[in-house]
Amino acid sequence: MDAAKLYSQIKTYANLDDTTICHLHKSNPGQMCIGDTQNGCMMPSQTQVVDFDSVKVLFCKKNNISPQFDSVDAVTHKKQLFLFVEIKSIENIVEKELKYDKKIKKQIDNKISTTDKKEVVNRFIESKVKGFGLKEKIKDSIEICKGITNDGNLFSKIDFVYVLITDTDTLSNPMQQFQAHLNVLSYNAVKLKMESELKKEHLSVGHRNRYARCKEFDKFMSQL
Numbered sequence: 001m002d003a004a005k006l007y008s009q010i011k012t013y014a015n016l017d018d019t020t021i022c023h024l025h026k027s028n029p030g031q032m033c034i035g036d037t038q039n040g041c042m043m044p045s046q047t048q049v050v051d052f053d054s055v056k057v058l059f060c061k062k063n064n065i066s067p068q069f070d071s072v073d074a075v076t077h078k079k080q081l082f083l084f085v086e087i088k089s090i091e092n093i094v095e096k097e098l099k100y101d102k103k104i105k106k107q108i109d110n111k112i113s114t115t116d117k118k119e120v121v122n123r124f125i126e127s128k129v130k131g132f133g134l135k136e137k138i139k140d141s142i143e144i145c146k147g148i149t150n151d152g153n154l155f156s157k158i159d160f161v162y163v164l165i166t167d168t169d170t171l172s173n174p175m176q177q178f179q180a181h182l183n184v185l186s187y188n189a190v191k192l193k194m195e196s197e198l199k200k201e202h203l204s205v206g207h208r209n210r211y212a213r214c215k216e217f218d219k220f221m222s223q224l
Contacts, residue, residue, distance in 0.1 A: 018048035049074035069140035
């Protein structure tokens with residue numbers, strides 16, 4: 001078994017066609033990025049992936065697993081690597097929730113120093129990232145792959161990468177100088193927090209964690 005065969009077996013198991021992260025990422029609740037002319041990036045990815053959420057639903061149904069497993073959003077492969085892909089909308093956290101959450105906004109406004117403001121932002125980010133369930137998603141996704149292939153040692157043979165994809169670059173779209181500073185701060189805090197959550201536990205000898213913006217996913221894949 002190699003990465004390409006695993007990808008093919010997952011597709012066959014769930015009877016799914018290839019898709020792209022653009023069809024899985026929602027720029028707004030209920031709105032796919034690919035069709036969102038206002039909020040979507042309009043730079044559709046060409047990298048083929050499998051909708052792993054749909055795979056999870058089928059796997060849990062077939063195996064009477066309740067409550068359902070968590071899972072990553074997509075899987076793909078490149079050369080000898082198998083990739084688990086999780087898509088998170090940092091834009092919704094940084095640009096919207098942080099900006100319009102009255103309680104957080106008041107806490108920030110009440111702080112005088114940048115250090116104190118940063119602490120408020122970091123606490124907000126930490127609470128959000130904990131809710132992502134990043135470790136649970138990758139662990140359950142691995143178990144689903146093992147179940148589909150009936151191979152408990154699957155990832156002792158296949159190296160995998162856990163890719164976290166986000167949708168925004170606050171540096172390219174500053175609103176006001178101070179707000180832009182908070183946005184960059186928050187964006188970096190989310191990135192670092194997600195990475196630190198994953199580094200707490202080594203999931204296999206061959207695993208690696210990576211981080212990419214959705215606009216640059218094709219470039220990321222080409223450099224693997």
